[in-house]
Amino acid sequence: MAASSQTVGRGLFVTGMLIAGIWSVVQVSFVFMAGYDELVLMPVHLAFALAVTFALVPLVPPERKIDEGGDPRPRRNPVDAALSVLAIAASAAIMVFYLLNEDRLALRIPQVDPLTLADEVAGLALVVLVVEAARRTAGLGMTIVVLVFIAYAFLGPSLPMGLRHSGLSFGEFIDLQALTTEGIFGVPISVSATYVFYFILFGAFLDVSGGGRLFIDLAVSATGRYRGGAAKAATTGSALMGMTSGSAVANVMGTGIFTIPLMKRTGYTPQVAASVEALASTGGQVMPPLMGAAAFIIAQNLGVPYSQIVTAAIIPAAIYYIAVLFAVDIEARYRRIQPIPAEDMVPVRESLLRLHLLLPIVYLVYAVMTGRQLMAAAVESIGVVLVVSLFSAATRMGPRAVLKALAEGGSRAIMVAVPCAAAGIIVGVVVQTGVGVRFTELLVGLSRDNLLICLIAVSCGCIIMGMGLPTTAAYIMGATLFAPALHQLGVNALAAHFFVFYFACLSMITPPVALASYAAASIAGASASRVGWTTVRFGLPAFLVPYAFVAEPAMLMEGDLSDAAISFGTALVGVYALAAGNIGFLRRKNRRIESVLLIAAAFALIYPSAWVSLAGGLVFGMIFLWQGRTAGTEDGARTGGPEHETAVLKGRTS
Known part of the structure; x- marks a missing residue:
């Protein structure tokens, strides 16, 4: 049987x-x-x-x-x-x-x-x-x-x-x-049929040619020799994989099978290793140039070129991944995690011999940013993959590999196409019955026209809707029910849709149903619930990013570039302060009051007021300087004592 x-x-x-x-x-x-x-x-x-x-x-x-x-x-x-x-x-x-x-x-x-x-x-x-x-x-x-x-x-x-x-x-x-x-x-399945499928197919061809493994090898080569190198490699590799994947769970399973065991071998607990991978993989959905399928639907909903969505995503995605790197670096200093052992490092020469596999991504970015039709750009990029794969015997795609890539592309696409069709049923009912308009009126009324209350309600709603749903479906529902309320309270359309999109993505790591965290936990052999909450703790700065670009649209490249640069700088200091306060370590182990002040400084730095941000920066600076004076005298070896200083001098943790 x-x-x-x-x-x-x-x-x-x-x-x-x-x-x-x-x-x-x-x-x-x-x-x-x-x-x-x-x-x-x-x-x-x-x-x-x-x-x-x-x-x-x-x-x-x-x-x-x-x-x-x-x-x-x-x-x-x-x-x-x-x-x-x-x-x-x-x-x-x-x-x-x-x-x-x-x-x-x-x-x-x-x-x-x-x-x-x-x-x-x-x-x-x-x-x-x-x-x-x-x-x-x-x-x-x-x-x-x-x-x-x-x-x-x-x-x-x-x-x-x-x-x-x-x-x-x-x-x-x-x-x-x-x-x-x-x-x-409707729009969801239309986007799947005319845009998303072709980018998924491109990703399949790139993977079969060896491009996916190249991302991981490059990340290990670039970050492996630094403290906490395995976690930094996981973060960097997942960011690169996210450019072609767009699926948090697929990203976890594609990179996590390599990075999670590596993190465990270098000293990270299974729980933390899984959390870092889940957090990094979830960010792939907001990582230009491809992002998640929902990004194409944002462009369709707003009636703007996809290149504008890519441009808008640059600063938020950079802050997201830099925040993750801050968190893993602080954790590595706190736990004194070592670099990747030499025997686990990928020879740089081996990676350099496959660098030609990056050319299709370069071409795709160029084609998208210059306004080339998306379907054509993706198919042309597949052609570039086939051509550049011939440059080396190790990456050459023969007829069997081409057939495998075609089949892989179609089999991966069902995870977008089917939920999009199901979401279309929901959107049709919402539009036809008018419940969306009534829901907007209800949400605005309950928030009493207070934007902050409305933003908190929308973020919670997106996370709840995203529990167990694919990000694309969660975004579609959020955009239908929540985005109009934000727009009615004065949030510009791009920021409103990006706000919903980000929290739809973050639902993948938020318990009680956190699919990306649970997938990583299964690889690490850790408790799914504990991994979920640890991921939220490490990723707390990411939850503030959407509030930051709603408050300051310049972060979405809307407005003056100097405003965008200032917002980017203050946000980086803010997420660093938040990571330090959250983990409990800045230059040594924090006292409780120091952690509280660091978290308060982080919120102040992200707040859209120059004076409030300046006050937050001063608080952060004073704590930073104070801990520098007391780092060698408090909290023992784990918090910057003599053994730590010796390790720094030897280059083991720098």
């Missing part, structure tokens, strides 16, 4: 990877086509995503999903296999339906022209398949939220006054969700 289940699982896995490869080829072909309607590309995109999902992800998904490093060929029982094959066939039939009815669907008037029986059957099947695929890929949390909004669409007339609406009939619901570009085929 076990052998039979394994055979069935292997067969579906091969089928799924084959469909994924074909999907990649079809998507690339759209780049060279002209004149197709959105209701052709998006149904084709979604149908392939659904088919790949049902082939690769079992009815009862394993604890670790495909992009989380789980078994790529899980066992499938006969019932699971039969239902999955039926779902794959239904997905194909839905794609055929849309292709055959392309002209009619493009010309019909939504909510006016009557539905045919085929429209109703195809629409209902599509909704059911999307919900089930979301359950398999995004988990039960996403499924429950979608079902609640579907129920809300039908039960509107019987709800209390604050939530009541006229309700949707079955036909109106199907029309909205399956036959227009306001439901399932």
Whole structure:
């Protein structure tokens, strides 16, 4: 029986990877086509995503999903296999339906022209398949939220006054969700089909060529010889990986299997090692030039070029990662963590021989920043990967490697495409019923027009919504429900959407459901709950970054560059003070009052007032100087005593 289940699982896995490869080829072909309607590309995109999902992800998904490093060929029982094959066939039939009815669907008037029986059957099947695929890929949390909004669409007339609406009939619901570009085929899946897929495919080609491992090796070579080098390598490597990954959990599983054991060997506890990796990997979603899928949706929602989103993200991303490096450096000094042992260092010469693999990223950044169409830029960058891989026998991509990259790209894309489709159901209901407007009025009313109270409420709401949801889905819901309230209170649109985006990302490390922290804990062999809270403690400065750029939009490159430079400088001092106060060590172990003053100074430095920031800077400076005078006389060896000074002189911790 076990052998039979394994055979069935292997067969579906091969089928799924084959469909994924074909999907990649079809998507690339759209780049060279002209004149197709959105209701052709998006149904084709979604149908392939659904088919790949049902082939690769079992009815009862394993604890670790495909992009989380789980078994790529899980066992499938006969019932699971039969239902999955039926779902794959239904997905194909839905794609055929849309292709055959392309002209009619493009010309019909939504909510006016009557539905045919085929429209109703195809629409209902599509909704059911999307919900089930979301359950398999995004988990039960996403499924429950979608079902609640579907129920809300039908039960509107019987709800209390604050939530009541006229309700949707079955036909109106199907029309909205399956036959227009306001439901399932709305902005989220449109962005997945026209932008995100191509960048995921680019990342797959770069990984197969060896670019992913190069990032880790470069990070180890650059930081490994310094104190706490393993944690600094994890931070730097995850930042580089984040440029092409855009998924916190995938980043953890891609880099953590190398960096977490390395951190443990150099003296970090399993709990801290996992926390550093989770925090660094989560930042990859805000790391230019690719960022997470939600960044493309921000550009679409605001109607601005993606290059503007990349530019806006530079200072916040820099502060985020510098804050992480501050934290790991302070922890390394406090715990006296040593550099990476020589035997674990990657020879610099070996890394230099593969530096040509960075050329595709250079080209992609150039193409994006110069306004090249994103689909074309990503596909051209894939071509650059293929060309530069030929420069060395170790990186050369032959036909087998190309096929593997095509299949990998398609299989990774389901983790964005399916949640985007499910989020489209929610957005359609919110817009059609008007609940978004009422929610905005409620949020503004409860905050009594106080921006700070509203920001705190929105940040908590985004984190709660993001528990167990992919970042993209969490952002879409937050942008729909929360961003309008911030805009109504005077926050500019870009800052409002970035605020929601950041906290959707940070939900990946915030307990009680912190997917990135839990993935790292599984590698480190540490308690998932303890890793989650430790990650929050180390990442506390990151939680202040969104408040800083709402208060000072210059940090998003909006306004005078001199204002941006000043804000950047004060924010860096602020996050350093916060990290020192939070960890309990600046130049020696802090007294309790010193930690409290450092945390207060951090908030003052980030506050958008020159005088308040100056006061915070003075407090930080006085504590820094005072600890410099007393570092050798208090708290013993751990806090800067003679042994520590000797180590510094020997270069062991510098």
